[in-house]
Amino acid sequence: MTATALLLDGKALSKQMEADLKIRVARIIEKTGVVPVLATILVGNDPSSEVYVKMKGNACERVGMTSVKVHLPEETTTEELLAAIDKLNNDDRICGILLQHPVPHQIDERACFDKIAIDKDVDGVTCLGFGRMSMNEPAYGSATPAGIMELLKHYKLPIAGKHAVVVGRSPILGKPVAMMLLNENATVTICHSRTSNLPELIKQADIIVGAVGKPEFIKAEWIKDNAVVVDAGYHTGGIGDIELGPLKDRAAAYTPVPGGVGPMTIATLIAQTVASAEKKIAS
Numbered sequence: 458m459t460a461t462a463l464l465l466d467g468k469a470l471s472k473q474m475e476a477d478l479k480i481r482v483a484r485i486i487e488k489t490g491v492v493p494v495l496a497t498i499l500v501g502n503d504p505s506s507e508v509y510v511k512m513k514g515n516a517c518e519r520v521g522m523t524s525v526k527v528h529l530p531e532e533t534t535t536e537e538l539l540a541a542i543d544k545l546n547n548d549d550r551i552c553g554i555l556l557q558h559p560v561p562h563q564i565d566e567r568a569c570f571d572k573i574a575i576d577k578d579v580d581g582v583t584c585l586g587f588g589r590m591s592m593n594e595p596a597y598g599s600a601t602p603a604g605i606m607e608l609l610k611h612y613k614l615p616i617a618g619k620h621a622v623v624v625g626r627s628p629i630l631g632k633p634v635a636m637m638l639l640n641e642n643a644t645v646t647i648c649h650s651r652t653s654n655l656p657e658l659i660k661q662a663d664i665i666v667g668a669v670g671k672p673e674f675i676k677a678e679w680i681k682d683n684a685v686v687v688d689a690g691y692h693t694g695g696i697g698d699i700e701l702g703p704l705k706d707r708a709a710a711y712t713p714v715p716g717g718v719g720p721m722t723i724a725t726l727i728a729q730t731v732a733s734a735e736k737k738i739a740s
C-alpha cells in the first residue's frame with residue numbers, strides 16, 4: 458500500500474524560527490542598546506560559497522542583527538587566516554564567527570576552525586565543541602546536523618530505538634549528526650566511501666541521512682518502506698544525495714531539496730548566534 462510521505466518543510470520551519478529570533482534580537486537591543494553581530498569569513502571566490510555567505514548575511518538582517526563580512530583572497534595563508542580569526546575572537550562586538558567551508562587547499566582548515574573561540578563557535582565546527590556535544594555537554598552543534606535534529610523534533614518523529622544510517626563521515630555533517638542521533642538513543646551506523654555493503658546496510662535504516670556530497674548517490678530502491686529520509690545534499694538542478702522521487706509515496710517522511718535541510722542550516726546558525734548574544738548579556 459502506498460501513502461503520501463510527510464514533507465519535512467525546512468523552509469517553513471526556518472521562517473517560524475526567524476519570527477521568534479526577531480523578537481529575541483529586539484529584546485537584546487532594548488536591554489543593551491547593542492546589535493548582535495555575526496562575523497562571516499569567506500576565503501577565495503567559490504561562487505557557491507559566496508551565495509551561502511550572502512544568504513547568512515541576509516538572514517542576519519531579517520532578524521535585526523548585523524554581519525561583519527571578512528573576505529580574504531584565494532592566496533591567503535593559514536597564518537593570515539589564523540590572525541584574522543584571532544582578531545574577531547578579541548573583538549567584543551562579535552557574538553559568533555562563521556568560517557565558510559571549504560577554504561582553499563593551501564590552508565589548514567582544521568587549525569583555522571579550532572582557532573575560533575568556543576563561546577563564538579556558533580557554527581559548531583571546533584573539535585572542542587564537537588567533543589562537548591558528543592558528551593552531551595553544553596555546546597553549539599554543527600549547524601546542518603543541529604538543524605536536522607530540530608526538524609525531526611518539530612515533526613515529533615521518534616528517534617530512540619530506531620536504526621539510523623548516516624551515509625558520510627565529514628567533520629561538519631556526517632560525524633556530528635551521527636553523535637546527535639546517538640545522543641537521542643538511536644542505534645547508529647555510519648557508512649562511508651570504503652563501506653562494502655552499502656545497499657544492505659541502508660535497507661536496515663529506519664532513519665536514513667544522506668550526507669555524502671554526491672548527487673543522488675543513494676538509490677531509492679535501497680531504502681525500505683516507511684523510513685524517515687533526510688537528505689543533506691544540495692547539488693545543481695535542485696537534487697540532493699538521495700534519489701527522492703520514488704520515495705515521496707513510500708517513505709514515512711522526507712526532506713525536500715531544496716527547502717528541507719538547507720534553510721535549517723542557516724536558521725540554526727542564526728539561532729545559535731542569538732543564543733551566544735543572550736549568554737553574553739547574562740554573564
Ligand SMILES: Nc1nc2c(c(=O)[nH]1)N[C@@H](CN(C=O)c1ccc(C(=O)N[C@@H](CCC(=O)O)C(=O)O)cc1)CN2
Nearest residue numbers: 509556557558559580600601691715716717719720722
Ligand atoms: N562553515 C560552514 N560551511 C559550510 C556549511 C556549514 O554549515 N558551515 N554548509 C554547507 C553549505 N551551506 C552553508 O554554508 C548551505 C548550503 C545550502 C543551503 C540552502 O539553503 N540551500 C537551498 C537551495 C539553494 C538556493 O536556494 O540557492 C535549499 O536547500 O533549500 C544553505 C546553506 C557547506 N559549507
